[in-house]
Amino acid sequence: PDPFVESLQHDSIIVQIPRLRGRVNNRLEKILSVFDQSQIYPDDQRMLELDENKYGDDAEMTHILHRLQSAAANPDIRNRMNAEDEFFQALEDRDTAIMQMDATIMTQKKEIEEQKAALEEKDAAIEEQKAAIEEKDAALEEQKASLEEQKASLRAAVLALSKSGMNAEMIAKTLNIGEEKIQEILS
Numbered sequence: 768p769d770p771f772v773e774s775l776q777h778d779s780i781i782v783q784i785p786r787l788r789g790r791v792n793n794r795l796e797k798i799l800s801v802f803d804q805s806q807i808y809p810d811d812q813r814m815l816e817l818d819e820n821k822y823g824d825d826a827e828m829t830h831i832l833h834r835l836q837s838a839a840a841n842p843d844i845r846n847r848m849n850a851e852d853e854f855f856q857a858l859e860d861r862d863t864a865i866m867q868m869d870a871t872i873m874t875q876k877k878e879i880e881e882q883k884a885a886l887e888e889k890d891a892a893i894e895e896q897k898a899a900i901e902e903k904d905a906a907l908e909e910q911k912a913s914l915e916e917q918k919a920s921l922r923a924a925v926l927a928l929s930k931s932g933m934n935a936e937m938i939a940k941t942l943n944i945g946e947e948k949i950q951e952i953l954s
Contacts, residue, residue: 797822801831813848814839925952 782799801817808814822828838844921942928938935953939946 797825797828798831801828801835813852922952925949929953 782795801822802815804815806815806817808816817832819829819832822832921944924942925938928941929935933941935946935949938944939949942949
């Protein structure tokens with residue numbers, strides 16, 4: 768084990784000041800009870816409303832209370848407290864703005880991802896449509912080729928029958944085609 772890390776571990780005592788209500792058991796608890804947050808002034812969160820009579824029998828506690836009161840009454844200290852509050856408020860506002868920006872960025876990222884997915888789906892649909900159109904074009908080409916073959920066969924048959932001495936009317940009856948069509952092929 769790392770001796771430095773081991774030296775960081777130590778026993779600690781955690782004092783929950785709000786739970787010190789009621790009877791104070793020892794000197795430390797008595798001193799810490801001065802900072803009980805349940806006694807905060809509603810108008811000024813930095814000020815505590817303390818009952819000096821509660822500590823009147825203890826000279827040290829009276830001294831501590833007077834030191835705290837004189838610090839609270841000192842305009843320089845109050846100005847520093849106000850500046851500190853403004854500084855912390857500015858930090859909190861900045862952190863809030865950063866969190867809101869992060870949330871906005873995350874929302875925008877999600878929207879972009881959704882839009883990407885939608886575009887990919889549309890691209891896939893377009894590709895499918897292109898493939899279907901190509902298939903139809905191929906089928907049309909096959910039909911054209913088949914039609915051309917049929918026309919060529921019909922033309923060959925009409926010409927062969929015409930060479931054998933049949934007239935247009937007889938060829939039309941034999942092939943079951945209109946006489947005009949036969950005339951068109953022969954011309």
